[in-house]
Amino acid sequence: MDDASFKPSRRLFLASGMAASGALVVGFGFDAVAANEGATRLGDYVAIAPDGTVTIRAKNPEIGQGIKTMLPMLIAEEMDVAWEQVRIETAPADEKRFGAQFAGGSMSTPMNYEPMRRVGAATRAVLVEAAAAALKKPVNELTVEAGVVHHKATGASIGYRKLVSAAAKLKLPDPASVTLKPDSAFTIIGKSKGGYDSPAIVAGKPIFGIDVVVPGMKYAVFVKPPVYGAKLKSANIDVIKALKGITHVFTLQGSGDFHSLQDGVAIVADKWWYARAARDQLEVVWDDAVGAPHDSATYAAKAKELAKTKGASVASNGDADAALSKATKKIEAWFETPFLAHVPMEPQNCTAKVTADGVEIWAPTQAPAWGRPHVAKALGIAEDKITIHMIRCGGGFGRRLENDYMVEAAAIAQKAGVPVKLIWTREDDVAYDYFRPGNYHRFEAAIDGGKITAYKARAVTFARDGKVAQGAGIGPHDFVPLISENYALEQHLIETLIPTGYLRAPSSNALGFVHECFLDEIAGALNKDPFTLRQEIVEAAIASPRPVKDGERGASYQPKRLKAVLETLRTRSGWDAAKSGNGIGYGVATYFSHRGYFAEVAKVKVDDDGNWKVLKVWVVGDVGRTIINPTGAANQVEGSVMDGIGEMMSEITFDKGRAVQSNFQDIPMIRMSQAPHIDLHFELSDNGPTGLGEPALPPVIPAVCNAIFAATGVRVRKLPLLPETLSKAART
Amino acid sequence: MITLTVNGKAHRLDVPEDMPLLWALRDELELPGTKFGCGVAQCGACTVHVDGVAVRSCATPVGSLEAGAKITTIEAIGATAQGKALQKAWLEVDVMQCGYCQAGQIMSAAALLQATPKPIDDDIDAAMEGNLCRCATYKRIREAIKSAAGMALTDTREA
Ligand code: FES
Ligand code: FES
Numbered sequence: 048m049d050d051a052s053f054k055p056s057r058r059l060f061l062a063s064g065m066a067a068s069g070a071l072v073v074g075f076g077f078d079a080v081a082a083n084e085g086a087t088r089l090g091d092y093v094a095i096a097p098d099g100t101v102t103i104r105a106k107n108p109e110i111g112q113g114i115k116t117m118l119p120m121l122i123a124e125e126m127d128v129a130w131e132q133v134r135i136e137t138a139p140a141d142e143k144r145f146g147a148q149f150a151g152g153s154m155s156t157p158m159n160y161e162p163m164r165r166v167g168a169a170t171r172a173v174l175v176e177a178a179a180a181a182l183k184k185p186v187n188e189l190t191v192e193a194g195v196v197h198h199k200a201t202g203a204s205i206g207y208r209k210l211v212s213a214a215a216k217l218k219l220p221d222p223a224s225v226t227l228k229p230d231s232a233f234t235i236i237g238k239s240k241g242g243y244d245s246p247a248i249v250a251g252k253p254i255f256g257i258d259v260v261v262p263g264m265k266y267a268v269f270v271k272p273p274v275y276g277a278k279l280k281s282a283n284i285d286v287i288k289a290l291k292g293i294t295h296v297f298t299l300q301g302s303g304d305f306h307s308l309q310d311g312v313a314i315v316a317d318k319w320w321y322a323r324a325a326r327d328q329l330e331v332v333w334d335d336a337v338g339a340p341h342d343s344a345t346y347a348a349k350a351k352e353l354a355k356t357k358g359a360s361v362a363s364n365g366d367a368d369a370a371l372s373k374a375t376k377k378i379e380a381w382f383e384t385p386f387l388a389h390v391p392m393e394p395q396n397c398t399a400k401v402t403a404d405g406v407e408i409w410a411p412t413q414a415p416a417w418g419r420p421h422v423a424k425a426l427g428i429a430e431d432k433i434t435i436h437m438i439r440c441g442g443g444f445g446r447r448l449e450n451d452y453m454v455e456a457a458a459i460a461q462k463a464g465v466p467v468k469l470i471w472t473r474e475d476d477v478a479y480d481y482f483r484p485g486n487y488h489r490f491e492a493a494i495d496g497g498k499i500t501a502y503k504a505r506a507v508t509f510a511r512d513g514k515v516a517q518g519a520g521i522g523p524h525d526f527v528p529l530i531s532e533n534y535a536l537e538q539h540l541i542e543t544l545i546p547t548g549y550l551r552a553p554s555s556n557a558l559g560f561v562h563e564c565f566l567d568e569i570a571g572a573l574n575k576d577p578f579t580l581r582q583e584i585v586e587a588a589i590a591s592p593r594p595v596k597d598g599e600r601g602a603s604y605q606p607k608r609l610k611a612v613l614e615t616l617r618t619r620s621g622w623d624a625a626k627s628g629n630g631i632g633y634g635v636a637t638y639f640s641h642r643g644y645f646a647e648v649a650k651v652k653v654d655d656d657g658n659w660k661v662l663k664v665w666v667v668g669d670v671g672r673t674i675i676n677p678t679g680a681a682n683q684v685e686g687s688v689m690d691g692i693g694e695m696m697s698e699i700t701f702d703k704g705r706a707v708q709s710n711f712q713d714i715p716m717i718r719m720s721q722a723p724h725i726d727l728h729f730e731l732s733d734n735g736p737t738g739l740g741e742p743a744l745p746p747v748i749p750a751v752c753n754a755i756f757a758a759t760g761v762r763v764r765k766l767p768l769l770p771e772t773l774s775k776a777a778r779t
Numbered sequence: 780m781i782t783l784t785v786n787g788k789a790h791r792l793d794v795p796e797d798m799p800l801l802w803a804l805r806d807e808l809e810l811p812g813t814k815f816g817c818g819v820a821q822c823g824a825c826t827v828h829v830d831g832v833a834v835r836s837c838a839t840p841v842g843s844l845e846a847g848a849k850i851t852t853i854e855a856i857g858a859t860a861q862g863k864a865l866q867k868a869w870l871e872v873d874v875m876q877c878g879y880c881q882a883g884q885i886m887s888a889a890a891l892l893q894a895t896p897k898p899i900d901d902d903i904d905a906a907m908e909g910n911l912c913r914c915a916t917y918k919r920i921r922e923a924i925k926s927a928a929g930m931a932l933t934d935t936r937e938a
Contacts, residue, residue, distance in 0.1 A: 111876035111877025244875075248878035250866065251810075251852065255878075258811040320802035324797070440877060473822075662937055685919070686914045689918075690913075710819050711819070716911050717915055717917075718907075719921070722915065724934055724936070
């Protein structure tokens, strides 16, 4: 998602003028705790109960990024209520009322920071107006604290809970017209608030998609071909039907739509285990010949061939080839990054109920609105007859931007004629992923007179139906234009059958690695401290800002913010005193993505067998002037850093179109003993707050790889990072 | 018929012997706090206690349990001193991101504290290595375990 696509809606998500008095805000089906009887609604976001409880709706899906806690903090802040009074409920999926409702691109913060505060301020305004009438005092003499309106001069006061029915009859002001608090008056924003659902989580309460129970529901597995696009030829359906606990077995036909239904066999049972166990007896024949050419080895060979020739130009300036041909020193390198699986901790699942009135769906999804049209099409039901409840997701990482499992649950429920909870196995989750695509890069740089006179990067990535595949975009890269005045970025594409998609910090999670590692190689060729080189590049960018084309990725890049980040990092990490060698190494990297400016130093240890461990990571980031929820913000950064390190450990390879790896035994993930120490600092700058789900991830991978070089003398140009490539014997 | 004693209550279930304990808990006994993550004993999301020992319920067929085995799940761990302290510490440290792995983490941590009331970092690594957290809340899990054990939160591992 580039900057061009980021236009905060002018619509301020508040049904101005509408004040449905006495309406209940009730939670959905299984969430009995959510019932808040007797509360009065003020607009779409707030309801206040007679006991003073303030229910605030969180409009976006919760995937572990803390949005369910953070968005209501913004409303509560401007309403002047105490956090202890607040009850949070997830909003219905209804973009007409709530605007964009998705978890992606670290966009929830920049898109909602001001609008949600305006919702709170407008709600406060009607309550204060009601108080003015009740207390017979002018509005401008009233103050609010913890949901109680005070007239300081006379000591008179009245609580929101007593004002809400009168306020509900008033017209909510246009949110655009209300005045917001100065930052100095914040009492909630900037103060750590624990996750709202956390007490339920530690008690094992049912709050995830996989926990949804609908009366009368059955459980399903859906067996799809292991090769995307393969066709179902036959299946021993009658045998499966006769097995214990099985209620329905049938086939569904794929729509040919990459985001929607594929051919498959649905097994529906009284309980999930029966469906899962019956699946072991399923004999299904696929016509999977389409997969034959799609092998990891074939892709790698093809990429090497393609990289010998000029690719399509993505960005260029000056004449990189001319500078390269006359350079006194040239360096080049070949980098490879693998396909990766998302594997959120909660396997894909969804519950659906189809009746004559329409479809009701309980979905752990990052983007309910993107699933709705696919459900409508697959079921032949109008979109406005589809109700989607957004259920807390056990992780997302970009996987749940796709809603294939939602369409499957709905289609199975429709055909079975009963409500169905579909649960994928972990093996399904891996086999049917929309993988982070791998890519290949050939780099060349020219060095003349102590300067980088050319920088050339030729990427080979993947295409689907002739177009750059999801998650396979390469830029224009934000930093390349800053490194040398002669640069060229080219791209070749390999058509792939493998479904690809967006993985946390899409593109940047791979581009950060390759560019920032090659930059360290350049620093080596220049005989320059890699930290200093980065600072010089940023200084040069400040001195002569590059022209930015409208809508270009990174158009909002401000080098002076990165400069401050780098200066702080240099001090905090003790870079100048850090001593690499003898299996210990320090490395630095930086990256700008998702509006966040991050730079990181990693310290690693590598033993003689090549086993590597990240001991510590220093992180400095600038995401604006306000850290809305400090504990949540730090949690996101810690998670991103460790997730990045985890990405260096695994890969998905393909054999005739099917993923070779299937579950955590062959997809190693970062575990407790591998988690590094983290030193985190936010550099506050006078800019609006931006999101934290992603930008701390891209720099950690190259920082670690550069540290590995410092420790071992081995340049890391290929992931995953295997010990045998770093062992004493492998070092030369 | 299989008899299971879960959280102090005996239940008789008409389920096949090879049904994993995980699915008996989730779907038969309506105790969905125990989570499904991998089904092959690789992630720890499904951790419960059998006679005080942390086991992966996804890989424990109900038929393999000794008669009279006492099963404890996340729903009841708060009734033990360690479990209660851990739940409190988990909230104080604000461990959770998505939270999906955390029932399993708390169950593994509770078994650790029952065996080793004052764990050092190596003990924590060993006891918690089988519990994946895809959101990578490991730093906070480590702190919360120490907090529940009444220890200093400092990470003493090499930095
Ligand atoms: S679900 Fe049992 S260990 Fe993963
Ligand atoms: S908190 Fe998400 S998997 Fe652990």
